[in-house]
Structure formats: structure tokens, C-alpha cells
Amino acid sequence: SQKIEQNSEALNIQEGKTATLTCNYTNYSPAYLQWYRQDPGRGPVFLLLIRENEKEKRKERLKVTFDTTLKQSLFHITASQPADSATYLCALVNNFNKFYFGSGTKLNVKP
Amino acid sequence: DGGITQSPKYLFRKEGQNVTLSCEQNLNHDAMYWYRQDPGQGLRLIYYSQIVNDFQKGDIAEGYSVSREKKESFPLTVTSAQKNPTAFYLCASSVEDEAGGLNGYTFGSGTRLTVV
Numbered sequence: 001s002q003k004i005e006q007n008s009e010a011l012n013i014q015e016g017k018t019a020t021l022t023c024n025y026t027n028y029s030p031a032y033l034q035w036y037r038q039d040p041g042r043g044p045v046f047l048l049l050i051r052e053n054e055k056e057k058r059k060e061r062l063k064v065t066f067d068t069t070l071k072q073s074l075f076h077i078t079a080s081q082p083a084d085s086a087t088y089l090c091a092l093v094n095n096f097n098k099f100y101f102g103s104g105t106k107l108n109v110k111p
Numbered sequence: 112d113g114g115i116t117q118s119p120k121y122l123f124r125k126e127g128q129n130v131t132l133s134c135e136q137n138l139n140h141d142a143m144y145w146y147r148q149d150p151g152q153g154l155r156l157i158y159y160s161q162i163v164n165d166f167q168k169g170d171i172a173e174g175y176s177v178s179r180e181k182k183e184s185f186p187l188t189v190t191s192a193q194k195n196p197t198a199f200y201l202c203a204s205s206v207e208d209e210a211g212g213l214n215g216y217t218f219g220s221g222t223r224l225t226v227v
Contacts, residue, residue: 036215041220042220046214049214049215089153091154099154103151103153
């Protein structure tokens, strides 16, 4: 079955730096990949989607890359702010619209 | 504002008791989902429904039941057969894009269920 791996250790960075989060997967390539933000005690919020034929997607300070050879997606937040502190989830979606979620990586941005 | 409303936010269940979690959406989305979130694990799909009066089991449906009598509503019942129900439950909805793929889920704010 599909396996999604996100770093379980929290990522601690200084305000203003670029945060980079990793999502690795095994087995078959997804049709597309999504990233979500989740705050404590709240539901995830959809951020970005990238399709298998796209290498990179940007939205304001966010950038997602997708390398189907490495089976990896990178999620970047540039000029990070303390308000960006949250847990970030990646989700792979196959051609049958089935979702596979990672367990998330917690980001701490220190002022 | 359009969105998904889950209630209650916190729920306590006694041993052997059935409880029902509410999920209502006003987004006019066809598909609705129930996920369970446990610490250190990815979201796991319990049940989903792509159309009114139809629903399918997800990966961990045992001990749960659902209904979809209206497009807007997708309640989840946690039965006494669910041996480890303490978790954070998330309801979501989605709509297909022009290519037949799914845009991002819209999630509710969740219900935290605790067995006492």
C-alpha cells in the first residue's frame, strides 16, 4: 500500500528564514499532491495542489516542488513569520481520487 | 460564509454507549468524508459518500456507521463495537474539478471524542 513519510521531528527556524518541509512516498506515483496547514485543535486547511506533470507551484510566500523520480515533494515557506507556526500535512491523491495523508511536520518559527 | 460545521467540539462517551457526531456543510459539495486523526498518524478514512443516499466504507469502518439522507448532512455514529474510539474526528467535503480530479478538501473544525 502507499506510504507517506513526513519528518516527525519539529522544525525550528528563525523568523525571516525559509522553512523547507519534506514529504516522501513509496510505491506508485500519485496523480497529484496536496499540502495542508493544521493548527492545534482545528481541522486542516488546504494550501496548495501540484499535479504529477508539474515541477513547481507557487502561491505568495509558498512554493511546492514535486520530483516523481525521487518520489518527493518539498514545501517551502519564504520569509517565515511566527504566524506560520503550525503542523503541515501532505496528502497524495491517486488516479481514483483516494487520499493518503502523512502524519505531518510541526513548524516552529521563533521571533 | 460557506463551510463545514461539526458539533459538538468535545464529546465524552461512556463504555457501551453509542454517540453521534454531526457534520453539516453549505458548500453544495457532493462528496463528504469522515476521517479519524490519532497522534503521530496520518488521517485515516472511516466512511465517505459521493452522493445522497449512498456511502462507502473507508479503511477503518468497523465500529462506525453513517447516513446521507440530505446533501448537506453526513452524521457519524460511533458504536459500542468501536473498541478504541478516543480520537479527533474530522469531517470534510470536496468537489471535482473540470478534469475529474479533486480540489483540496474543506475540513470542519473537528470533534474530540473521549471515552470515560
